[in-house]
Every structure is written in structure tokens, then in C-alpha cells.
Amino acid sequence: MANVTFINNPVTLVGEEVTVGSKAPDFKVVDNGLGEKTWKDFAGKKVLISVVPSLDTGVCDAQTRRFNEEAASFGDDVVVLTISMDLPFAQKRWCGANGIENVITLSDHRDASFGEAYGVLMKELRLLARSIFVINEAGEVTYTEYVPEGTNHPDYDRALEALKAL
Template sequence: MANITLGGNAINTIGNLPEVGSEAMDFNLVDKNLTEKTMQDFAGKKKILNIFPSIDTGVCAASARAFNEKVGNEENTVVINVSKDLPFALERFCAAEGLDYVTNLSDFRGSFGQDFGVEITDSGFKGLLSRAVIVLDENNKILYTEQVPEIGQEPNYENALNALK
């Protein structure tokens, strides 16, 4: 399990991020239309999984904005925001912010948090997802991972983007 902090207080996740170089397991997440999406829906594309507790917090919102701006309409690449938020909340935020280059998927009824080791197991955030980034190539090979050590800290965008090159 990952040892991270929330406001400087120690909290834990259910496991660890998958290993760089391994193949990412499939996921089953829900989009704004309550349609289930899997890795197959993004076949042949590079993927940045921008994982966070809730879009309704400042740092989570900042990461969605930053990846939208930095990746933009990068060819053959998709940014997937993943949280336990309802898909409607994710979509409402991104529509209001004009974030057109990110895809929002919810783990509100799935096992993504357990499968990828990012579900928080204690504190007031118990059950939510930790802040993490996983970068995958077109074949779902893991190129980069970052378990952000403090929930209130933004991920390292440049390292994530450099992994795509």
C-alpha cells in the first residue's frame, strides 16, 4: 500500500500503482451517458490516466485544466480523468470550464481503485481515489506512474508528458 498524506496527515491506499513496463489491466468505467468504457474504447491511442479524489476540489480541478491545456489535441493521445465522482459532475465541470481535450470517466460503481491500487483505505477520504498519474502507450504498456505523495499537491505534468515521447 502507498503511504501518502492528506494535509500532512498520513493516509494509505489499498495497494501500489502497477509496475512501469507491465501491461495495464483492463478497466470498466462509466461515462456521462452511463455507458461503460474499457481500454478497448481507446485502442491504439496513448493514454494519460489522470486519477484524483474529486473534481470539486481545487487541485483536482487544476490537474484537469493543466492536462487539457498541455496535451490539447495531441495526436493519438487521450487524457482520461478518473475519479469516484458521478459522471454528471465530471462532465458539468469540464463543460463549464471549456475542457474539450479530456475524457471523464467515473469509478462510482467499479473496481478501478482496487485494481490500480489507488483506493484510499482510511481518513475522511476513505473510498475515494488517491491523486496519481499513469501513462500508457498504444498497446497499454505502462510507461510512467506517479503516486502523488500529498493529496493537496499537483502531479508532475512534465514527467508524464515526457513519458509519451
């Protein structure tokens, strides 16, 4: 399991670590209109999943903005998701206030289904650990990054290279 800290304090990640070559685990999250979304809603597409603890923090804000900018250059066969524990109302407000239109924000607040399925639920904080997953059209995980310190940025370039390689 990935060793992760948050503000330099060790955290326990709940769930199994997702590895390259594995099938993308299913999950159940809530969209900004309070509708339920699962992995099946994105199956058959190239998917980059950007996981953040909360959109209302500097690094999470920057991460989501970066992937929003990059997503504009991809075709309709690519979906960029940002998943956090933020309430759907807060996600919708944040996206509207920041002009975020190319990333789909999803909330795991209800069941922590995504967090447990992808091994990113921080037990002590009930937040999601910063991470990136790239999944191909066949539903196979082709790239993962569990960021070792939750307040640090992910490797944007490597994640984007993995997506472009699909």
C-alpha cells in the same frame, strides 16, 4: 506499495501498485452519458490517465485544466483521461462549466474498479489518490506517479515528457 497521505493523514491504498513495464490493468468505469468504459475502449492508443480525488477541489481543477490544455496539442492517437469518484453528472456539469473538451472524464463511483486495479483507492475516504499513468499503444505502462500527499500537484512536466516520448 506507495506511501500516500491525504491532508497529511496516512491513507491505505487498496489494490496492487502499477509499475513501469507492466501491462495496463483492465477496469470498468462510467462515462458522462452513463455508458460503461473499460481499458479495451482505449487500447491501441497512447493514453495519459490523470487520477484526481474530486474535480470540485482546487488542485484537481488545476490538474484537469492543465492536461486539457496540453491534450489539444496531441494527435488523434493520444487520449487523455481524468478519472475520479465524482458522479458522471457532476463531471459533465464541471466540464461544461469550465470548457473542458480535450480530456475524457470517467467516474469510478460504481465499483471502484479502476481504483483497485491501479492501487489508488483510498480505503478510509473511498476516493482515488492523485496519480498519473502513461500507457503506450501496446498497453504497457511507461510512467507512473503516485503523488505522496494527495493535496499536492503531480509533476506535470515529467508526465507530459513521458507521453511525448511514446
